[in-house]
Amino acid sequence: MDLYDPQRFSSDFHDLIAWINGMKTLVCSDELATDETGAEVLLERHQVLKAEIEDHAGSFQTFEAFGNQLLQSDQYASPEIQEKLDELAQERKDLDKHWSDRHLKLMDSYDLQRFLSNFHDLMAWINGMKTLVCSDELAKDVNGAEVLLVRHQELKAQIETQAGSFQTFAGSFQACETLGKKLLHIHHYASPEIQEKLKELAQVQEDLDK
Incomplete structure (x- = not known):
């Protein structure tokens, strides 16, 4: 050697x-x-x-x-x-x-970013629906009432076209909730944030069921 x-x-x-x-x-x-x-x-x-x-x-x-x-x-x-x-x-x-x-x-x-992305997409969809259905506008005269009636009919038609997206929303909601609970179960490092988002989703679901 x-x-x-x-x-x-x-x-x-x-x-x-x-x-x-x-x-x-x-x-x-x-x-x-x-x-x-x-x-x-x-x-x-x-x-x-x-x-x-x-x-x-x-x-x-x-x-x-x-x-x-x-x-x-x-x-x-x-x-x-x-x-x-x-x-x-x-x-x-x-x-x-x-x-x-x-x-x-x-x-x-x-997994956290996937959860947050799903959460924000859901909230954007919900807010969009609220904008459509939650108007408090009242007519001041007959002409105004006719305009609101026409607008209401248009809104009804628009919501009917969203029937498929309601089903998609339900599936996305469940998937997001399941992922969030899974992350909590494994004691994810962002558990407090995830828990807060899940509470928001639960509140939204409760509001929609009213």
């Missing part, structure tokens, strides 16, 4: 540790999206990091084989070599755990 092999082993070790530290900086980002599209983008970027980590597996396997070769040759530096092998193995485990933890956080963020 070449006397310079332990030195090369040590150099390879430091290169791999530096690579791991660089990946940890990327993997451990605290950035979270503020909308559904942004949450999808962050998940995709994180998945790219996973692919890069997996692509680097060969370098670690080569290093481990090199270290074991040195150990079998009864090198004087065997304790140090074993220590570096153990340290690198632990650093790899830590990197994988950091990736998994971040992945879970990004999935939670995506």
